[in-house]
Amino acid sequence: LLYRTPVQFADSTQCPTGITTQDPVLMSGLVVPDKAERVYRFHKKTLHAALEITGALGYNNPGDIKATDVIRRTPAGLRTFEEIYSHVGVEPGALLKGRGPHRLQLAWDLDDGFVQTSYVT
Numbered sequence: 001l002l003y004r005t006p007v008q009f010a011d012s013t014q015c016p017t018g019i020t021t022q023d024p025v026l027m028s029g030l031v032v033p034d035k036a037e038r039v040y041r042f043h044k045k046t047l048h049a050a051l052e053i054t055g056a057l058g059y060n061n062p063g064d065i066k067a068t069d070v071i072r073r074t075p076a077g078l079r080t081f082e083e084i085y086s087h088v089g090v091e092p093g094a095l096l097k098g099r100g101p102h103r104l105q106l107a108w109d110l111d112d113g114f115v116q117t118s119y120v121t
Contacts, residue, residue, distance in 0.1 A: 054062045057069055067082035074084070094100040095108045 050062055054060070054065060057065060059065060067085065068080050070081040071078050072081065072084060090100050090104065095105060098105065098109075100108060
């Protein structure tokens, strides 16, 4: 693995930024004001890129993107998200009403801001 995102370190004590570690030596490298500015810039650029992709797909709103619009390279070849995640079909509002597919509903109910892949695949 050439590069790991901070999320990939979340369950270890090896986070190089000190954010997800209990190791005092690594925590000493965490300068909150510096990280806050970097996170802000990263988030701003991520949103900008997402809007550029939305426009490139011919949409005005990211909510208009469909599972058939997103293609992923898999060992079986190119597949749309609709093909990969067909078992995760969700009626509009189902998660808010607690009536989503069981594993996805579990992830939604965690309410931690992250959908854990293990819950939906």
